[in-house]
Amino acid sequence: MQLQCNPAKLPAMRSVGLSTRCAQCQEWVIAPLLTEFVEGSEIRHHWVCDGCGETTRTVVQLSKD
Numbered sequence: 500m501q502l503q504c505n506p507a508k509l510p511a512m513r514s515v516g517l518s519t520r521c522a523q524c525q526e527w528v529i530a531p532l533l534t535e536f537v538e539g540s541e542i543r544h545h546w547v548c549d550g551c552g553e554t555t556r557t558v559v560q561l562s563k564d
C-alpha cells in the first residue's frame with residue numbers, strides 16, 4: 500500500500516481542523532459537533548456555541564481534479 504498526497508487539496512484539508520467564532524457572541528467554538536463528508540464535493544461542519552447555544556454550519560468545498 501502506498502500513501503498518496505494531492506498538494507492541490509491541502510488548503511481545503513487544512514481548513515478542516517480550524518475552529519470558528521460564534522456569529523452571535525463571538526466566542527471561539529473549538530470543535531464541530533458533527534462533520535459530514537459529501538463524497539466528491541464538500542465537507543460540512545455543524546457547530547454549537549458553548550457560550551450561547553447558537554448553531555451554525557460551515558462548508559469546505561473540495562476541488563475537483
Ligand SMILES: [Zn+2]
Nearest residue numbers: 521524548551
Ligand atoms: Zn455564541
